[in-house]
Amino acid sequence: METVELRVGFVGAGRMAGGLVRGLLRAGKVPASSILASAPSDKNLDAWRELGCWTTHCNLEVLQESTLVILATKPHVLPGVLQEIRPAVGPHHIVVSLVAGVTLQTLQRLLPSGTKVLRIMPNLPCVVRAGAMVFARGSDAGDEEAALLKNLLSSCGLCEEVPESYINIHTGLSGSGVAYVYLFAEALAEGAVKMGMPSGLASRIAAQTLLGAAKMMLETGEHPAKLRGEVCTPGGTTIHGLHQLEKGALRATVMNAVEAATNRARSMAEDKEQGWGEDLPSPAEQEG
Structure with a gap:
């Protein structure tokens, strides 16, 4: 076809x-x-x-x-x-x-x-x-x-x-994950605004930074931890920034967000199945 x-x-x-x-x-x-x-x-x-x-x-x-x-x-x-x-x-x-x-x-x-x-x-x-x-x-x-x-x-x-069975996980990871990324992008840009950069410019650079990082993940196929390590130099700016993210438990918080959204997707699916899954007869039952 x-x-x-x-x-x-x-x-x-x-x-x-x-x-x-x-x-x-x-x-x-x-x-x-x-x-x-x-x-x-x-x-x-x-x-x-x-x-x-x-x-x-x-x-x-x-x-x-x-x-x-x-x-x-x-x-x-x-x-x-x-x-x-x-x-x-x-x-x-x-x-x-x-x-x-x-x-x-x-x-x-x-x-x-x-x-x-x-x-x-x-x-x-x-x-x-x-x-x-x-x-x-x-x-x-x-x-x-x-x-x-x-x-x-x-x-x-x-x-x-x-x-x-992966569909609800995808909802928690990607369907809802788009919003997590927007929140991170907003915070990234606001950090630059705090340091004196105009908001519009900061937002554009934040978006391009996310786009570039994602493209490198997809095109290299490398694990994100390896790519992250390649950005860090001993005693440099990146490791100091990452230390603050670790102190704020960024990784655990994001993992918790994916888990919470996945569990919510599962419970909503169960509610729908119970709510109307058995209400309608199948075509075979109707014919019978």
């Missing part, structure tokens, strides 16, 4: 879906004319139309017009959406969920037997094609579907296939 011929549909047109579609469009892998998004009102759809995408208020139309269907609704809306669209889901569809906390097992139970289902977890920098994404495949999604999705998502940044 050639990606240039692919028709992509989004059920839900919120912030994360918008970030993903902007990344896809910037990469030029899917033309706007091959993208259709649905939402109950025009509140979010206006921005999609400005990008040149097709829009509708009918979720079923997305199924009728698309091969790759991306579920991007709020979690509490998803049960009703699945109930609405499942009669239209066919063997030619690839259904991809980016709804937080909803497992592949639940998606497969609430969609027709044999549906090719995958689950992705992107993060906000997908909009600037610098995202970090992971995806897991359901039991009926094969290598072809995984390769297609990875090809598309790689245009928006780093993309890795993982066991589904």
